[in-house]
Amino acid sequence: MTTTPDTANSPRGVGGRSLTARAALWRHTRTFVPVLPFLAYVALGLGVPTYIIANLAFRTRDGHLTMHNLSVITSGGQYLLGFETSIKLAFVTALIPGVVGTLIAYAIAQSEHESFKRVIAAAAGVFANFGGVNLAFMFVAALGPAGIASGWLAHLHLNPWSHGWSLYKFSGVAVVYMYFQVPLMVLVITPALNGLRPQWREAAANLGASKWQFWRYVGLPVLMPPVLGSMFLLFGSGFSAYATTEALTGGTIALTPIQIGSILQGNVISGQENVGYALGLGMIVILLVSVIAYALLQRRTSRWLRP
Amino acid sequence: MTQIDTLNALAVEPASAPAVRRLRRRRLRVGRGVVLLLAGAYFLVPLYAALDFALRDIQGRFSLSPLTQITAQPGFGAAVGLSFKLSVVTLALELIIMVPTVIYVHLRLPRFRRVMEVITILPIVIPPIVLILGVLAAARPYQWLSASPYLLALVYVVLAMPFVYRSLDSGLGALDLRTLVEAARSLGSGWISTMWRVLIPNLRSALLSASVLTLALVFGEFTMAQLDLWTTVPVWIYNSSSNNPHVVTAVAMIFLVAMWVVLTLIVSLDRTHRRTKDTP
Numbered sequence: 001m002t003t004t005p006d007t008a009n010s011p012r013g014v015g016g017r018s019l020t021a022r023a024a025l026w027r028h029t030r031t032f033v034p035v036l037p038f039l040a041y042v043a044l045g046l047g048v049p050t051y052i053i054a055n056l057a058f059r060t061r062d063g064h065l066t067m068h069n070l071s072v073i074t075s076g077g078q079y080l081l082g083f084e085t086s087i088k089l090a091f092v093t094a095l096i097p098g099v100v101g102t103l104i105a106y107a108i109a110q111s112e113h114e115s116f117k118r119v120i121a122a123a124a125g126v127f128a129n130f131g132g133v134n135l136a137f138m139f140v141a142a143l144g145p146a147g148i149a150s151g152w153l154a155h156l157h158l159n160p161w162s163h164g165w166s167l168y169k170f171s172g173v174a175v176v177y178m179y180f181q182v183p184l185m186v187l188v189i190t191p192a193l194n195g196l197r198p199q200w201r202e203a204a205a206n207l208g209a210s211k212w213q214f215w216r217y218v219g220l221p222v223l224m225p226p227v228l229g230s231m232f233l234l235f236g237s238g239f240s241a242y243a244t245t246e247a248l249t250g251g252t253i254a255l256t257p258i259q260i261g262s263i264l265q266g267n268v269i270s271g272q273e274n275v276g277y278a279l280g281l282g283m284i285v286i287l288l289v290s291v292i293a294y295a296l297l298q299r300r301t302s303r304w305l306r307p
Numbered sequence: 308m309t310q311i312d313t314l315n316a317l318a319v320e321p322a323s324a325p326a327v328r329r330l331r332r333r334r335l336r337v338g339r340g341v342v343l344l345l346a347g348a349y350f351l352v353p354l355y356a357a358l359d360f361a362l363r364d365i366q367g368r369f370s371l372s373p374l375t376q377i378t379a380q381p382g383f384g385a386a387v388g389l390s391f392k393l394s395v396v397t398l399a400l401e402l403i404i405m406v407p408t409v410i411y412v413h414l415r416l417p418r419f420r421r422v423m424e425v426i427t428i429l430p431i432v433i434p435p436i437v438l439i440l441g442v443l444a445a446a447r448p449y450q451w452l453s454a455s456p457y458l459l460a461l462v463y464v465v466l467a468m469p470f471v472y473r474s475l476d477s478g479l480g481a482l483d484l485r486t487l488v489e490a491a492r493s494l495g496s497g498w499i500s501t502m503w504r505v506l507i508p509n510l511r512s513a514l515l516s517a518s519v520l521t522l523a524l525v526f527g528e529f530t531m532a533q534l535d536l537w538t539t540v541p542v543w544i545y546n547s548s549s550n551n552p553h554v555v556t557a558v559a560m561i562f563l564v565a566m567w568v569v570l571t572l573i574v575s576l577d578r579t580h581r582r583t584k585d586t587p
Contacts, residue, residue, distance in 0.1 A: 031416055038408040042426055045465040050433055050443025056444060104346050107339040122571045127350060129570075132529045133541045134559040137548065141556060142356035149352050183344070233431075240434030244527035247545050257436040263499070264440060264534045277444070280437040287432045296429070 051286065056277040069278035078254055079279060086256040087286070089170065091237035093177040098231040100178075100192075101185025102223075108186070121156040121190070127183035136247035139176045143167050168249045176244060179232050188233060192226035192301055229297030232290040240287060258282055363555035373557040380554060386543035389456060393539065394525035396460040401467050401521055402514070409475040410506060411486055420476075427469035435530040438462065443535065456537045462526050470520040478513020481508075517571040523566050 060066045069246035073079040108120050142149040145161055153159050166172050196219065204214040242257035251258050256279055352513070354442060364370040412419045442462050446453040487509065491501040507514065529541035538546065540562065548555045 032419075034411045035416065035419060038404055041404055042429075042465070042468075045442075045462060046426075046429055046438070047436055048432060048560070049445050051441075052444045059583050100346070103342050107342045110339060124349075126567050129527075130563070132527060133545050134527075134563055136543075137556050137559050138353040138357040141360035142353040144529070147357055148356040179350070182349075209500040236431055240431075240436060242436040243533075246533070247529070253486070257434075260436050260440060261530075261534060264443065277441060280440045282459045283437050284433055287434065291428060291432050291575075305542065 002236075017258060018093070020119060021287075030108050035252045036171045037238050053277050053280045053284070056274050057281040058278075059274055061273045069272070071270055073247060073278055074280065076281050079256075079259060079275065082254045082256045082259045082279075083282065085170065085254050086239055089174060089177070089255065090235045092174050093238040094231045094234035095182050097178050097185050098234055101182045101230075102189050102227055104182065105186045105189045105193050109190065109196075115275055120186075124183040124186040128180055129242060131180045133241035133247040134181060135176060139167060139172075139248065140178075143172070143175070168252065170253070173253060177238050177241060180244075181238060184237060185230055185234060188230040189226060189265035192223060196222065225297045226301040229294045229301065232294040232297070236287050236294070242285065357556055357560055361553060361560050363553055365553065366503075373551075373553040376551070376554050377558055378509050380551065382538060382543055382545065382547065383558070385538045386538050390526050390539045393456065393463065394522050396457055397463040397467065398518055399527050400460065400464045401471055402518070403518075404464065405468065405471045405475060406507075406510075406514070407502070408486075409472060409479060410502070413476075413479045414488060415464060417491070423476075424470060427472045430466055430469055435466065435528070436534075436557060438443070439531040439534050442531075444496045456535075459528075459531055459535055459537060459539075460525075463521075463528065466528070467521040467524050470524065471517040472511050474520065475510070475515040478510050482509055520567050521574055523569065526562065 013288055020284055030045075042067070058065055058067065059070055060068065073083070108117055111117055139147075141147055142181075143160070144150065146169055150159055150161060200218055204218055209217070240257060242261060243259055245251075245253060246261060249258075251262055260276050260279050260283075263279070267276070361373055362369055362371065364372050382383045409423070412423060420468075433441075433510055439462070442458070443453070452458055484506075487505055488501055496505070526540055528539070532542050533545065534537040538561065544555050546557055
């Protein structure tokens with residue numbers, strides 16, 4: 001910004017111009033020096049590992065270029081199944097918690113009790129960060145074969161275990177994921193719901209709109225981008241979860257994160273040592289797409305969210 | 308509560324057709340109640356189940372013995388020690404890198420905030436399970452690095468960046484940074500003493516919440532620790548769950564409650580923070 005007037009006022013001579021330009025460039029660069037340690041750390045801690053994954057995904061164990069790792073995945077078999085199951089799980093645990101979370105956030109946003117809102121906001125913050133081993137244990141205690149809630153449901157002749165449901169299979173893992181997905185949705189969608197101004201409802205009512213018409217023509221169109229965007233974020237969160245499933249199933253379910261973990265623990269067929277990197281690269285690509293979708297929809301939202 | 312509500316409603320609503328409005332309001336409240344009740348059950352029953360399970364002995368009777376046996380469990384002390392050491396190193400590095408950078412960006416390089424925001428979203432794109440894959444491959448040639456538990460701390464710094472950036476960013480946004488710095492500088496303070504004696508005291512609550520979030524992250528992180536073969540607290544919980552499930556669940560619940568208390572504290576701190584921002 002400050003460099004533009006300097007260059008504009010510089011003498012026309014070739015030497016003078018390049019000198020000023022160089023000085024301006026230096027001045028420009030100098031302002032970035034203090035952020036270099038941060039950038040260097042991110043490059044080392046995030047950039048180098050990512051580069052190595054992308055590189056090794058196309059290498060044999062001896063370092064030769066190959067497409068073998070990718071073709072092992074795309075030709076079917078357990079790794080392709082892993083991606084399919086992971087995407088399905090992420091989709092289900094983005095869609096249902098997306099809708100449920102929006103309803104809960106709406107119910108909270110409509111409440112007039114400030115302290116109630118605050119308690120729920122704090123609870124959502126805690127639960128959204130609450131994945132992993134502890135969560136898995138809680139659900140085993142509640143909905144495991146000998147869990148307390150399973151017992152209650154059995155009294156009502158509704159024990160899910162006797163109807164073919166298992167906490168350690170797809171549907172069980174999905175139920176557990178929702179425990180952190182729903183609060184995450186509440187957290188990310190609340191700002192958009194708070195931005196839904198009461199004036200719009202009044203304006204619609206003044207123009208003779210019914211409640212249904214308000215939602216059909218104002219409320220839903222306005223809320224669609226943020227809700228969809230947040231669902232993409234949930235998709236990413238469900239897609240990359242490892243700790244919860246690992247602790248719950250002991251790694252018996254075919255999800256891509258679990259397969260990467262299993263390869264890292266040394267369970268790998270000879271000749272497929274680098275397939276793990278290809279799996280990792282695949283995950284990065286899918287997550288990148290969902291985060292970009294989230295960011296684009298979020299930007300659309302921020303246009304009218306601004307106070 | 309309900310009475311006050313109805314009174315408020317009466318006071319605000321115009322006199323025309325108050326009965327219809329009241330009815331609609333009540334219907335809304337019922338719908339909201341059902342949604343929140345179901346959600347509450349889903350979130351509280353597992354908690355209750357785990358608490359109940361944690362307070363039973365092996366015969367299944369109520370007992371406080373799981374709590375008293377925690378410290379006697381093999382490996383527990385070592386796991387807490389390791390998690391503690393990792394959290395101290397992570398926190399120190401995190402603050403040394405992030406605090407000066409975020410202050411500088413706010414003060415001199417506001418254009419760079421966009422870049423910072425993108426960078427803090429990157430750990431979501433590259434989740435722990437993928438990152439550890441690359442980190443282990445990157446560190447393999449360097450024995451001193453790959454054999455050290457502090458490799459984990461180095462990576463946790465990256466994982467914590469989004470949380471730390473966000474709380475520092477909002478903390479700095481609440482300050483009149485330029486005035487503070489100019490006042491300090493014109494009174495003859497150097498950059499370092501401006502940081503130490505003016506900015507850091509003003510950022511106390513942001514720094515506290517950043518620190519606490521980092522600690523919670525390090526004490527809760529399972530994926531990377533397990534795959535780098537270090538027995539931190541979550542890995543210990545996972546490994547010893549078959550030995551004594553009641554005691555292990557008790558430990559898990561204690562860490563959960565601790566996190567809960569701490570995060571609630573942060574939220575309330577954040578509130579007082581915002582209030583001080585609003586007053587001038």
